[in-house]
Amino acid sequence: MQPFQYVRADSPDQAVAAARGGDAGYIAGGTTLVDLMRLEVMRPRAVIDITGLALTAIEDLGGGAVQIGALATNTEVAYHPLITGRFPALSEALLSGASPQLRNMATVGGNLLQRTRCPYFRDGVSPCHKRVPGSGCAALDGYTRSHAVLGTSPRCIATHPSDMCVALVALDAIIHTQGPQGDRAIPIADFHTLPGDHPEIETVLAPGELVTRVELPATPFAARSRYTKVRDRASFSFALASAAIALDLSGGPGGGTIRDARIAIGGLATKPWRARDAERVLIGQPATLDVFRRASAIALDGAAPRTDNAFKIELGRRTVLRALQRGAS
């Protein structure tokens, strides 16, 4: 591990001020940052400890909305009655990820900034534009079973690994931050960036900008939201394909018209992916298997496979279909 400066912050203001020198990393649960620093994939000049900040609360904002502090752990969020009752997809997504030990440490803010599991990024030696811009991409012609088919670029096909972020996309979450330029609110769909020519940039956060809380707005579809994850093992495994869906139905379970819908896809894309065209197929239609099939059939449109991941396109469609069926039942 490279030597680094350690700073403990007592307030968000202090944390943001400490990051002003540039090349700083915030540390909370440490489940991503410590791993990647040991691998020397990340080499921050300064590590700013934010575990002392008062950002752990999960609060009812009234009217059905909920706010989650950036330092709330995955476990706290997943089992909180405000989340299990109003935003079940978020609870399901969190509980499908990692292991209990990791979920007890990992925080919501860190989960938003999870780095890819692409082995060529993590090995520290392969050409990788994300790790060393301009060095190349070993994944393009490498073993691509775990890689993305949506949102890829000629410079990067690394999959975004988060389960939580996929659920947040289906729930229209808003990310609140504090930075050198003040506070701002970023819709989750705009928070992560596509790799394009700059895979090393993964979010719209400015250097030193700190995620402070995540807002879950009241929506008519959040209560009927589900997260379905398909992977090689039943637990402690990243998604080969996952889908978060949310439905606003006019009738009771298994019937009625779809008034509004959200479909988000994970394990298949370079950022948490929203399938807007597939959503449009659902809206105004009856909640039947046939309609769900038509929507899932186009949910992966635009996918570009490499050598080993073409099967994930059909897998993705079926995962969306399964999630929609679960949501309607």
Next chain:
Amino acid sequence: MIPGPPRTAVGTPIAAIANAVYHATGKRIRDLPITLDKLL
């Protein structure tokens, strides 16, 4: 080096798992590992 007879323990569970996969999905997988993409 394991002598002959104990090695029967290596092949038997693989066949049993492959049979279980066939029973569950109707697909006969004849090469290992049995991964999800072969069952689509």
